[in-house]
Every structure is written in structure tokens, then in C-alpha cells.
Amino acid sequence: xxxxxxxxxxxxxxxxxxxxxxxxxxxxxxxxxxxxxxxxxxxxxxxxxxxxxxxxxxxxxxxxxxxxxxxxxxxxxxxxxxxxxxxxxxxxxxxxxxxxxxxxxxxxxxxxxxxxxxxxxxxxxxxxxxxxxxxxxxxxxxxxxxxxxxxxxxxxxxxxxxxxxxxxxxxxxxxxxxxxxxxxxxxxxxxxxxxxxxxxxxxxxxxxxxxxxxxxxxxxxxxxxxxxxxxxxxxxxxxxxxxxxxxxxxxxxxxxxxxxxxxxxxxxxxx
Amino acid sequence: xxxxxxxxxxxxxxxxxxxxxxxxxxxxxxxxxxxxxxxxxxxxxxxxxxxxxxxxxxxxxxxxxxxxxxxxxxxxxxxxxxxxxxxxxxxxxxxxxxxxxxxxxxxxxxxxxxxxxxxxxxxxxxxxxxxxxxxxxxxxxxxxxxxxxxxxxxxxxxxxxxxxxxxxxxxxxxxxxxxxxxxxxxxxxxxxxxxxxxxxxxxxxxxxxxxxxxxxxxxxxxxxxxxxxxxxxxxxxxxxxxxxxxxxxxxxxxxxxxxxxxxxxxxxxxxxxxxxxxxxxx
Amino acid sequence: xxxxxxxxxxxxxxxxxxxxxxxxxxxxxxxxxxxxxxxxxxxxxxxxxxxxxxxxxxxxxxxxxxxxxxxxxxxxxxxxxxxxxxxxxxxxxxxxxxxxxxxxxxxxxxxxxxxxxxxxxxxxxxxxxxxxxxxxxxxxxxxxxxxxxxxxxxxxxxxxxxxxxxxxxxxxxxxxxxxxxxxxxxxxxxxxxxxxxxxxxxxxxxxxxxxxxxxxxxxxxxxxxxxxxxxxxxxxxxxxxxxxxxxxxxxxxxxxxxxxxxxxxxxxxxxx
Numbered sequence: 001x002x003x004x005x006x007x008x009x010x011x012x013x014x015x016x017x018x019x020x021x022x023x024x025x026x027x028x029x030x031x032x033x034x035x036x037x038x039x040x041x042x043x044x045x046x047x048x049x050x051x052x053x054x055x056x057x058x059x060x061x062x063x064x065x066x067x068x069x070x071x072x073x074x075x076x077x078x079x080x081x082x083x084x085x086x087x088x089x090x091x092x093x094x095x096x097x098x099x100x101x102x103x104x105x106x107x108x109x110x111x112x113x114x115x116x117x118x119x120x121x122x123x124x125x126x127x128x129x130x131x132x133x134x135x136x137x138x139x140x141x142x143x144x145x146x147x148x149x150x151x152x153x154x155x156x157x158x159x160x161x162x163x164x165x166x167x168x169x170x171x172x173x174x175x176x177x178x179x180x181x182x183x184x185x186x187x188x189x190x191x192x193x194x195x196x197x198x199x200x201x202x203x204x205x206x207x208x209x210x211x212x213x214x215x216x217x218x219x220x221x222x223x224x225x226x227x228x229x230x231x232x233x234x235x236x237x238x239x240x241x242x243x244x245x246x247x248x249x250x251x252x253x254x255x256x257x258x259x260x261x262x263x264x265x266x267x268x269x270x271x
Numbered sequence: 272x273x274x275x276x277x278x279x280x281x282x283x284x285x286x287x288x289x290x291x292x293x294x295x296x297x298x299x300x301x302x303x304x305x306x307x308x309x310x311x312x313x314x315x316x317x318x319x320x321x322x323x324x325x326x327x328x329x330x331x332x333x334x335x336x337x338x339x340x341x342x343x344x345x346x347x348x349x350x351x352x353x354x355x356x357x358x359x360x361x362x363x364x365x366x367x368x369x370x371x372x373x374x375x376x377x378x379x380x381x382x383x384x385x386x387x388x389x390x391x392x393x394x395x396x397x398x399x400x401x402x403x404x405x406x407x408x409x410x411x412x413x414x415x416x417x418x419x420x421x422x423x424x425x426x427x428x429x430x431x432x433x434x435x436x437x438x439x440x441x442x443x444x445x446x447x448x449x450x451x452x453x454x455x456x457x458x459x460x461x462x463x464x465x466x467x468x469x470x471x472x473x474x475x476x477x478x479x480x481x482x483x484x485x486x487x488x489x490x491x492x493x494x495x496x497x498x499x500x501x502x503x504x505x506x507x508x509x510x511x512x513x514x515x516x517x518x519x520x521x522x523x524x525x526x527x528x529x530x531x532x533x534x535x536x537x538x539x540x541x542x543x544x545x546x547x548x549x550x551x552x553x
Numbered sequence: 554x555x556x557x558x559x560x561x562x563x564x565x566x567x568x569x570x571x572x573x574x575x576x577x578x579x580x581x582x583x584x585x586x587x588x589x590x591x592x593x594x595x596x597x598x599x600x601x602x603x604x605x606x607x608x609x610x611x612x613x614x615x616x617x618x619x620x621x622x623x624x625x626x627x628x629x630x631x632x633x634x635x636x637x638x639x640x641x642x643x644x645x646x647x648x649x650x651x652x653x654x655x656x657x658x659x660x661x662x663x664x665x666x667x668x669x670x671x672x673x674x675x676x677x678x679x680x681x682x683x684x685x686x687x688x689x690x691x692x693x694x695x696x697x698x699x700x701x702x703x704x705x706x707x708x709x710x711x712x713x714x715x716x717x718x719x720x721x722x723x724x725x726x727x728x729x730x731x732x733x734x735x736x737x738x739x740x741x742x743x744x745x746x747x748x749x750x751x752x753x754x755x756x757x758x759x760x761x762x763x764x765x766x767x768x769x770x771x772x773x774x775x776x777x778x779x780x781x782x783x784x785x786x787x788x789x790x791x792x793x794x795x796x797x798x799x800x801x802x803x804x805x806x807x808x809x810x811x812x813x814x815x816x817x818x819x820x821x822x823x824x825x
Contacts, residue, residue, distance in 0.1 A: 059445060089449070091447070092447030101438055165442070
């Protein structure tokens, strides 16, 4: 099912009672969230609370893990992408993902962008050239690499590789961008560049990012969801809302402790 | 403590002894064949005339060609089949089937060559004889050798594909790329040096195979004029004639052994070269 | 592309399975307790394979009793005493690699020249076992070295920190821990040795009666199969049964090895 792209505004994501299971173990339980259109939403929380699993369920990367099961509904605009009839190829074109470790293909810089375009049907060399230049400009790489597009992508620095991966996603004209801790493998200078880039992408794309760096969340997010591990071992979302409310006027005691840095929340804190 | 004095020395002795074996082999081969090489000249071995030990004539060319034809034929069939089967096991088969398939290949890899030869002799050769007597032929040799080499080619390619970094594959999946597209443009090129290395190594093994080809190739020393002609390989020649060879005849057999060893070594070094290329990240 | 791969894989599995089926179907009728416990009669057309089984076990024992100490010593030296990038390691590694890729008939030639003729052992179990040892050494050394290097690093660190002598570490900690790996290496080498024929034809000889001593000649199962199928008209029935016994034996050996430790074997390094 192809989503109609009549409207130019990026879609809204609606998660209803989404749970992710690995075998019998529940990684994250009964999450209901609305990710607003065109904004930067951030999932924060300690390691192990299931945020990456939740992220992966949105572009059905969870299908790759043998024992993994996702229940509930995930709507991108009106479509439930967890429904078996969803076309995975179209879903992953519509929803782009950037990983924690930059993973450009072992090809040249321009082939990293040309190859996915070709696979999705765009073979006209002029168009490919145009798109390549545009996305590399969008991520701020064009000036740095325009003279060496045919050199191997693996020779770029970590930060450059990550920006290339973002460009690669953008080349397919997605509506939604998922970032899984995109800066955790990068140095502070490279991190700064990526954060600037993500800010520039706001408005054109609906962005959902996972990070355990609270200051990064504070800097970037329009909307924050706080994840935590329950006593049962499964993760859950304890509170969500816009940036200012979560970081300054939060209601939930865990959010208060975690986000506002008051002591450290303990397992005995009431949920 | 005394043990720390002599233990390292003993271990060192063991190591160098093991390393010396190949030197000993080459030395013996050379010693036994050098008189004949000096006497008849190096190029006399590469003539196309008939092999006539009584007349002191030992041209190896016809048998060398026989060896090359059988080995190359087997590799030409086994390589694409093996790569495809490995791709099947890694990317298309459901996991339990893939594990069973790999297990089958591992089991087959251990079956002795004499058993392959026996099957070839009792089943394959009579079957080919239906089409074109006598049945024992290059074709039989190629088919039996293919069966022998195939499991190893599958296993080497499988190991090579396993080494492709998973983050490339995750990236490709996240971009919604087709499975065959990913295999063709990412997995295969990345795994290529390791696959090439494995193929070259198996070619060496195919050239060195003795029993199976001896039992099904017919063992007539001649240049084949069709796939159904019998041939004799260098290896089979040594095995058949060694027990009664004397003097110069024996020296000739050692010379052909030397030739085999040098070819196998050259192929192994080539395979190693490919494997080194694999380790260099660009 | 998907159906193409399924088809190829099917072809690659079905044909060998058909061959295995032939072996089982043809060999099973001849297999019996008598077959395993009687000597061959009528040059092998009838009777059993008892002396052959004996000779097989003897030759294997000789082979392993040389391979184990020599190969273990070499592997320990490579893993514990020299740096893997040193020139000594590279030369030893190179010579072992060349040895590993040497065609098996060459070991027959070498064994004949060195053990049978030069050292005067003649056609004997000893010559055969020693030649086999030369052949399986590279496999044994490589697998054992793998196992030794797989020793968890924290044991090495603890030993260094406690200033334990290297010999003590090797004898008391490393070898016991690597025991399974070494056993796997031994088992794999046995499987490889059992499968060999070319090496033995002119080192251990052809004699099919019970060997009297290690200096006496004898034949293994693989040589027996070869002889019956090529040189004895009418010997096919017993050859088939022997082939079945050999295949079952090797399958048993190799499965045991692979079951014991998958992590000691990697196909990108060992040209088995």
C-alpha cells in the first residue's frame, strides 16, 4: 500500500499499546505515544529499557531478529504498519534509519547513494547526480567531498561517515527519520555537526531519536518521552510531553529524578 | 627451575622438526629425480610423445593435460554451484534448513576419496558406458571430482559470507533494498577475496587428488579427443607404476611428484595472496 | 533469483545424497557380525575384514602417537613462545601451509623413499603410520594452535600478575583448559588419516592377513576397498560393505569432533 503523498507535511506517528517481545521476555510494554508531525521527538532513558527496540519496531527492523514479536498498532498517518500486508520495501523507503555505528557500504561515496536509488528504481544518471549533490549539500558534506566522490566511503572520518549515512537515507525522500543514538560513537565536534544537521531537518521530516545523553535531548527535542525499566524487567514509557514541561515541570517522580538530576532514581521509587 | 630451561628447547625442536618435513620431502623428491633431469634435460618431460619406460622416455605432458582437464572441469562446475549453495544457506534458507544443509556438507567433506572412486567405478562409469563405452573417462573423473570438491567449496564460501560485516546488511535492510541486490552489490564483492582464496585452494586439492580419478578415468596415457576418452592423471600414474618402477622409471615418477608439489605450492601461495588482500581495509 | 538458489542448493544436496544412498544400499547386505569378525578369504571376495580392522587401528595408533607429541610441541611453541608476526612464526607457518596443500600421493612417495627404503622399515605398519603422521601434522597443529589461543585472556593475565612460570602456566592451566580443543584436533586428524589411501599403498603395503608386528605389512579399510574394487573381479560386494563400514566410522568420528567444539574449526583457514 503506497501512502498518498498529496500533502507536503510529514506524517504523524501513533503508537497504540505497542509491546516488543524477544521470545518470552518483554523488552518494552504497552507503549502509547503520539509523535507529532515535523517535530523532533526524543526517547530518553537508561540503557536496557527497550528504547532501541521500540525504535526498531517502527521500520520493522525487529522482523530481522528471529524470536522478536511486536504487538499493538503503529500508525503512520492512517496506516498500521504492523499489519502483515504492509510492503516492507515501501515502509523502509518512507522511514529512514540512522544507526549508532556509522555503516556506509564498502563502496565509493557516490555509489553509497547511487546504489539504494538504483535499487528503488531511480536509474537516470542525471537525476541520480542531482539527488546526490542535493543530499550531500543538505548534510553539509558536499564541499568536503565533491572532489573525491569516487573514493571509498570507508576512508571518511567517523563524523563524515555518519553524515553520509544520513544523506543516504535522505536520498530516498523519506517522511520519517529514526536516529538510534547517532552521536554516541562520535567525538564532540562531530556530534555538534550532526546535532546542527538534525535541527535543520526539522519541519521537513518527522524525527524520532533515541539517546541516553540528556543534554542532547534538552538541546534538540521538541517532544520528549521518558522510558524506564519496570520491576518486571520490561521497559515502559513513564511520561511524555514537550521539552520544557518534561525538563522543568515534570509530574512523575522518575522523570523528576532522572531528567532534573535530583539524586538518582532508585528501584524503590513508586511508578 | 630446570624445566624452564629444557621445555622451551624441546618445544622449539618440535616446531622446527615439523617445519623441516616439507624440506625433507622436497629434498627427497629432488634427490631421486635429479639424475634423470640432468640426464634427459628438463624439457624432455614436457614432450607429447608416448610414455615408454622401457625406451627411457618419460614425457609427462599428456598426463599433465589430463590432470589439468579433470581438475579444471570439476572446478568449473563446482564453483558456481558451490557459491550459489552457500548464498542459499546464508541468505535464503530458513535457519533450521541452513544448519542441516551445512551439517550435510560437513559430513560429505569427510568422506574418503576411495569411496567416491568406488561409487564412480560401480555406478557412474557403467552409466556413462551406456552412452559411450568404455565409460571410464574424463567425464567420469570430472563428475566424481566435482562431487568431492563441492562440499568444501560450499563451506569455504559460507565462511567467507559469514565474515561480511552485519552492519552493511542492516544498513541495506533499513534502506529497503532487495535481498539479491544486497548480495550482488555488497556481500559478494566484500567476500570475494576470501571466496577466491578458497577456490584456488580447492583447485590445488583437485589437482592433487589421486584415488578417485585413478578409479574412474580409465588410465590410458593419451591426449583425450573427447569427453568420453580415458585419460591418466599425473597422480594416478605415480600410484599405478610406483610399485614396479626401477631406476630411471622411478626417477621419472619422483620428477612428476616434484612437478605436482610445485604446482600445489604455487596455487597455495596464490590463495594466500588473495587471503591477505582480504585483510587490508581500504 | 530465489528459485534459482533453491534449485542449485537442491542439486548440490540431492546428488551426494543419492550417492550415499547407493553406498548404504549396496553395502548393507554384506554387513554382518561375521563380516566384522572374520578374516578375508578368497583374496577378499568372501570372509570379513577383521585383520584389516586391526591393521587400521594399529596404523592410526602409530600415526597419532607421533602426531600428538610433535604437533602439540609445535603448537605450544607457536602459540606461547614466539610472536605471531616474527619471522620464525612466518617461516614455520609457511612450511606447514605448504605441507597442508601437498597432494597425498607425495606423502606416499616420501614415505616410501624415507621410511621404507632409506630407514629400511620396508612395507610396514610403521612406514604407513609415520607417513600418515607427516600428512596430518599441519591439520593437527593448526587446530591445536587455535584451541590454545582461545584460552581466555584473563587466565594469562592472572598468571602473569602472580608471576607464575611459563612452564607452570602451560602444564597446569593452559593444557587442561585446552583439553577439549586438543581432543578435537586429534579426532579430526584421525578422520583425515582414516580416509587416506594413496599414502599407504606403497608404505604399508597390501597384505591382507593379520600383521605380526609394527614392522609387518598390513592394509587399512581404505586400501582394502581400493584393492577389492580395482584388482579383484567379483570383490565388489565386500568392497561395498567395507565402504559402508568406513563411511560410518568416519561420520562417527567427524560428528564427534564437530559436536565437541564448533569454535575450534574454521573453514577459511584449514584446507581440510
